[in-house]
Amino acid sequence: MRWRVVFYMVGILVFFLGLIMIFPLLYAWYFNDASFGSLLQSTVVTIFIGAALYTALRTGPLDYISQREGMAIVAIGWTAVGLFAAMPFYLCGIFDTFVNAFFESVSGFTTTGASVMTDIEAVPRGILLWRSLIQWLGGMGIIVLSVAILPFLGVGGMQLFKAEVPSPVPDKLKPRVSDTAKTLWKVYALISLVELLLLLVGGMGFFDALCHTFTTMPTGGFSPKNLSIAHYGSLYFDIVIMVFMLLAGVNFSLHFQMLKGKPLAFWRDSECRFYLLVIAVLIVLVSFNVYGQVYQSIGSALRHGAFQVISILTTTGYATADFNQWPAMSKLILLLCMFIGASAGSTGGGMKLMRIMCCFKYCYKELFNLVHPHAVAPVKIGGKTVSDAVIGSILGFLALYMGLFGLCSVLLAGLGVDFTTAFSAVAASIGNIGPGLGLVGPIGNYAGIPDPGKWLLIWCMLLGRLEIYTVIIFLAPVFWKK
């Protein structure tokens, strides 16, 4: 384990972040925004510290990065990036404690979208822009971005890529990892651009449209409005945002195939079919449940039911309705959605549909083998056999996910948080959703959680975004053994 290499790479990431900070800084300078001073300080400090780490620790050419170092770089890098990105929030004076600023920033980077801001519309716009921008960066991954841009990472880039984008069955779009990263970012940016244009066409202001685009595509959920999307009350915006949330929850390699001229790619992929099916069924159930109890017309029941299901299942976390007030069945379905999450290889969080599918098929296989003890019945996804090793790692992941969820919600309840809030806040943090139920519902926010609880949730968000192993490995004694 070469710590020098780890912190050298972290230095590069921090430096990179500093450069990106220039973007909201320019905005604040141009519009004479109140956040200019705090953004300027943060930018200078971030660039300086990043450059200092980079130059002080630079060694010869980096031939390789071991898997262990890759994990350390990603986990420490994400924490460091979260810390530095929190500086503008803290310095501009909207939070009195640093943990609030850190919470907001990690919530952004991990595309969770859980906020501790009580009055969002009162916050200077430069800060709001920064808040949305870090979600956009975190969605496709800041490390994937640096792998795409920095040519020298080479083989090392592959280890980083694997640690940041750990899907059960990784697929490379191009033979080389830097090309894959570039392609992913291009597809991501292209779809974002389309969304921006559609929102502008519908008459949303440029600033709002930009912020919402930055937080839809990564399935983030930060909104510059207190009431989130409900602020507009416009069917057009609801539909546009629903469509793009749906797109963001699809494996990006399918978008790539589609752009290359294979329009049926979505339908051919078994996970994507499952994704669309799950969404359709849940929309029907929720709309049927809220019809008559909350909404008097079928149209608005369907509209709000669909929006909430898509928003929570893709782990975005926008709201057009306060589902806290909905009947128990709808609330429970939405809670389940938090665990299911979006497709593997998308920007969404949660357990990922691919894993759920494998798990179901494996359970069925076990039943099948009880009836036919001698049958050879491999688990197949899309016509291909999933190896036992992959099944094992998927089951291990699901067990860890549930175990950590249980542990953290007990701890949070121990800090004096009520039952529903503790339960749903942890589920919404590990799943990178944002709003939960109870105190942290779509209308409320996380400001009421005690400070130690915020630290716990920060950790949960990182766990969820980096798919557990990369973060939890630091607690394993074997990691530290030479």
Add this chain to the structure above:
Amino acid sequence: MRIIIVGAGEVGFHIASRLSLENKDVVVIDMDPAAVARVSENIDVEVIVGSGSSPVVLEEAGIKEAEILLAVTDSDETNLVACLMADTISSATKKLARIRQKDYDAYHQIFHDSPPHIDTVINPEIEVVRTIERFMGVPGAVDVGEFADGRLKFVGIYLDKGARLAGLRLSELPRKIGNKVLVAAVVRNERLIIPGGDDRIYPGDLIYFISEEGGLARILKAFDKEFNPLKRAFIVGGGRLGLRLAKSLEQKSIYTKLIEKAPARCSELAEQMNKVVVIKGDGSDQGLLVEENIQDMDVVITLTDDEETNILVSLLAKRMGAKKTITRLSKFSYFPLMSSIGLEQVVSPRLSAIDTILQYIRRGKVLSARTISDEQAEVWEAEALETSDIVGRPLRETDMPNGALVIGIIHGEEILIPSGESVIQPHDRIILFAKRQVISKLEKILTVKLEFF
């Protein structure tokens, strides 16, 4: 450039790792998921688990866009079928296949002219026999490359303890030896350095230099290596390689003994050769070696399929007084150890195959290429095109990347070992030495002027 490699064995793995470092798009295909996993975990390439001879798998790997297909599985048949499939699906793709069985030897040209249209058949055994013969010609050398039809030799040699040249500045070297010599690189503690004139050489250094064929004997003498003509050779292991080498030595009238364990194979060998003495026995049997006068042998060559046996037999032979040993190795991870246990001359069919493949991939600009010192650098023979940036002005004014050197110029019949003032004329053949890191830059420089990019 997309390159498809069928077979993720040692050769496939190494070629893939070399090419991925040079920013080529590489796809590796193998049946064995474990071998594929080893590739995907270590190298930045695309991998596919499947049979390389299957047209479906080849299509999936993007054979239609591929420039080169390398078929390097262990099975000749798979390699041939893979090339045939590639030829059918995408005839524009260049095909290289490793084919080792001797029966196919006579058909290499036919494979080229009619389907499957294999552009180059790689038979590493032929290459290895050539390498062994080159080693025999240059005592003490760990690496011998020939350029300009053998008139220029690129030699790697260890400086022994107590050698007369130890501690000498490189700028003093030509005067001391009294001959033209250019030191291209020094490998010290497994790191390759490109030295300047003020750098000194020390015992234990592996020195790579280029020299004209005629002056080689004098240089070797200065390095305290004896230059005795080779009369007696002893080969351990009568496999395909052993047989090939023995036959070739027989033709050169070198007195050769060949030792082989399996009785049936011994009679086969004896039937095929007249002058070579075939001995039935175990190469690690000390008594047998004494009986066969191992101490009087000029060279002992261990070529069995088991590399550990080869290493031990070579060590034993050296201890018993053999003047020189050449050892066949396959595992690349053993290579760095060999010089520390005193076995400097090592051959490897896999390394030979890699050299041949690299040479092919660089073709167009490069006539011949070979890797040196654990693939840290390459030596090329190339033609200087008129459009190239290095033509027509003194070398010191050209924009050669750091880590690349021109070490020889062949102008018609004339051979020149260049200095900073030398000027390369269009269509000269040049010998280049380049560190791995600058290879892609050098490829560009050789083709067109840099302004075009």
